[in-house]
Amino acid sequence: MQKNTMDLLVGNLWQVNSDKLALLCQNAAIPLPKLLQITIPSTQQSQTFSAESVRAIAPALLNQKLPASSIEAAKPYTAEPLVSNKLEQNAPKPQITNTLEDLNWEQLAHKVSICENCKLCENRTQTVLERGNRSAKWMFIGEGPGEQEDLQGRPFVGASGQLLDRMIAAMKLNTEEDVYIANVIKCRPPRNRNPEPEEINSCKNYLLQQIKLVKPQMIITLGRYAVQTLLDTELAVGKLRGKLHHYQDIPLIATYHPSYLLRTPSAKKDAWDDLQLAMRHYFNG
Ligand code: URA
Numbered sequence: 001m002q003k004n005t006m007d008l009l010v011g012n013l014w015q016v017n018s019d020k021l022a023l024l025c026q027n028a029a030i031p032l033p034k035l036l037q038i039t040i041p042s043t044q045q046s047q048t049f050s051a052e053s054v055r056a057i058a059p060a061l062l063n064q065k066l067p068a069s070s071i072e073a074a075k076p077y078t079a080e081p082l083v084s085n086k087l088e089q090n091a092p093k094p095q096i097t098n099t100l101e102d103l104n105w106e107q108l109a110h111k112v113s114i115c116e117n118c119k120l121c122e123n124r125t126q127t128v129l130e131r132g133n134r135s136a137k138w139m140f141i142g143e144g145p146g147e148q149e150d151l152q153g154r155p156f157v158g159a160s161g162q163l164l165d166r167m168i169a170a171m172k173l174n175t176e177e178d179v180y181i182a183n184v185i186k187c188r189p190p191r192n193r194n195p196e197p198e199e200i201n202s203c204k205n206y207l208l209q210q211i212k213l214v215k216p217q218m219i220i221t222l223g224r225y226a227v228q229t230l231l232d233t234e235l236a237v238g239k240l241r242g243k244l245h246h247y248q249d250i251p252l253i254a255t256y257h258p259s260y261l262l263r264t265p266s267a268k269k270d271a272w273d274d275l276q277l278a279m280r281h282y283f284n285g
Contacts, residue, residue, distance in 0.1 A: 100205045105134060108209050112186050117202035120187035120195075125150045127186045130210065131157075136180040137282075138173060139216035140164065141207065141226040143257060144185035146192050155181050160258035164222070167258070171275055180214050182207060184225045195225060204229055211247070218282045219250055220275070223257025241274050244281055253278040 103111065112127050128145040131154045140156075148158035156164050168175050175181075185195045185203045195203075207229070211219070221227040224237050230247040231254075233240070240254040255274035256267050 100208055103209055105213060108206065108213070112206050115186065115203075115206075118187075118199045120185065120189055120199055123190055124187040126153045128153055128155050128183065128188070129186060129206075130180065130182050131155050132175060132180040133177050134180060134214055136178055136214060137217040138179045138220065139211065139214055139218070140168070140179060140181045140220045140222060141230070142181070142183045142222045143225045144183045144195055145188040147188065149183075150188035155183050156258075160262060163258040163262060167271070167275060170272070171279060180210075180216065182210050184229050200225065200229055211250070216250060218278055219247055219252040220278055221252060221254045223260065227252070227254040241270065242277070244277070251278075251281050253281070 109129055112129050115121060115127060124145075128149045142156060142160075142164075145155065146158050146160070148161075149155055155161070164181075165175050168179055173179055184207055185199055186206060187203075189195055189199070219230070221230060227237060227240050227245075228234060230252060231240070231245055237254055237256055241256070245252040245254065253274050255271045256264075261268050261271055
């Protein structure tokens, strides 16, 4: 294989050659830096890619398949910063702000993909922004990515996502067309622990901007973090469910999180009542 040296510029400077990059790209379990600036020596052109798109262009970059056995061998190369820690310490610290700006979808997606506003960025494979139709009338909001979501870059694609899909299908809605799905936080907490208040705070404006752009006609919150964040309350879901709320002017129904329903099947009836209440409000006004 031709050895191309590529500079991957993130906040750290990473340098890998094309076969190591291939191994990183082809194994979704290996975290890539969030943003990669790749210089391809043959053209001397430099372009910035998200980790997700680098994985997608990997086959074109490589033009060959690598044996699975070599993936193991590549793991040590995932953390090879060329800039010394001393230099990094001397570098000016970036200002961390997350004010609600008027971003379009492209700007929002980019900002989220490189976000380092809280410590969750350190362990994520990638950020998880959305799934579904950005012009949907229904918006479902969960808590944050789990293992599968972190690997695949889409919300609710694991076990609780399968239940959510069945709930949406039972409402006679199409998951990809009628619905937009997001989370309160965009990075997976270690071992799926609960998000901490400062993590929610530093991520909250991304969700608010998503709602602003989607302009849904009905919001369904799944679990306590989504409803508590949007309604600015500390009340439990059990106290908030079963009635109509509003986030700004948008009707909002709170219900249980699908992962709670998987652990507590007896609560499924209440969740279905909540979804029916939402449908009644949506269709009858
Ligand atoms: N749980 C959530 O709250 N969101 C996901 O995306 C997956 C599981």
